[in-house]
Amino acid sequence: MGARLTELLRKRLYDLYAAYAAGRIDEVLREYGDNVVMTSHAPVDIFPYLGRKQGKTAVAATMKAAHAAFEYLTYQPVFMVTEQEDAAVIVLARLRQRTTGRTIQLFIADFIRFDKGRIVELRQFMDSFDAVQQVLGREILISKTPD
Numbered sequence: 003m004g005a006r007l008t009e010l011l012r013k014r015l016y017d018l019y020a021a022y023a024a025g026r027i028d029e030v031l032r033e034y035g036d037n038v039v040m041t042s043h044a045p046v047d048i049f050p051y052l053g054r055k056q057g058k059t060a061v062a063a064t065m066k067a068a069h070a071a072f073e074y075l076t077y078q079p080v081f082m083v084t085e086q087e088d089a090a091v092i093v094l095a096r097l098r099q100r101t102t103g104r105t106i107q108l109f110i111a112d113f114i115r116f117d118k119g120r121i122v123e124l125r126q127f128m129d130s131f132d133a134v135q136q137v138l139g140r141e142i143l144i145s146k147t148p149d
Contacts, residue, residue: 008084008085011084011087011089011116012082012084014033015079015082015084015089015091015114016079016082018030018033019077019078019079019091019093020078022065022074022077023074023076023077023078024074025069025074027062027065027066027069030065031058031061031062031065033120033121034058034061034120034121034122035058035117035118035120035121035122036057036058037056037057037058037122038056038057038058038061038120038121038122038123038124039054039055039056039122039123039124040054040055040056040060040061040064040123040124040126041053041054041055041123041124041125041126042054042055042064042126042128043125043126043127043128044126044128049071050067051063051064051067051068051071052064052068052126061124070100071099071100071101072097072098072099072100073097073098073100074095074096074097075096075097075098075105076094076095076096077093077094077095077096077097078093078094079091079092079093079094080092080093080094080109087115087116087117087119088113088114088115088116089112089113089114089116090111090112090113090114091111091112091114092109092110092111092112093109093110093111093112094107094109095107095108095109095110108128108129109128109129110126110127110128111126111127111128112124112125112126113125113126
């Protein structure tokens, strides 16, 4: 029974990521609890719609803003671990920035917690240094301090 539930959760998550990549936000939001907490550990100076959001309305606004900023070329899980009703997913994202036409590629790690079949918490981590460089279209120079 446990293996069957794990496989059902994996399929559900693959379908959820595909719907998100296609911009079917309403379909994705049906999987979220009303008081969901989404925390995206990303620099909000560059990605102002990310950060900590609480409630389905705030998460919906974040998803819509992300899709307004980027065209999703690829947003596909490349690794997934599920345990009961929790999941960890590494996503390969290829996005085209709408304002510049610049394509960026990055990996995102999502940690998802479910309660009664709905997503109640999403913690997201990205290689933000690399993502910022790609979005800005230049290397970020860091001056080294003497030892």
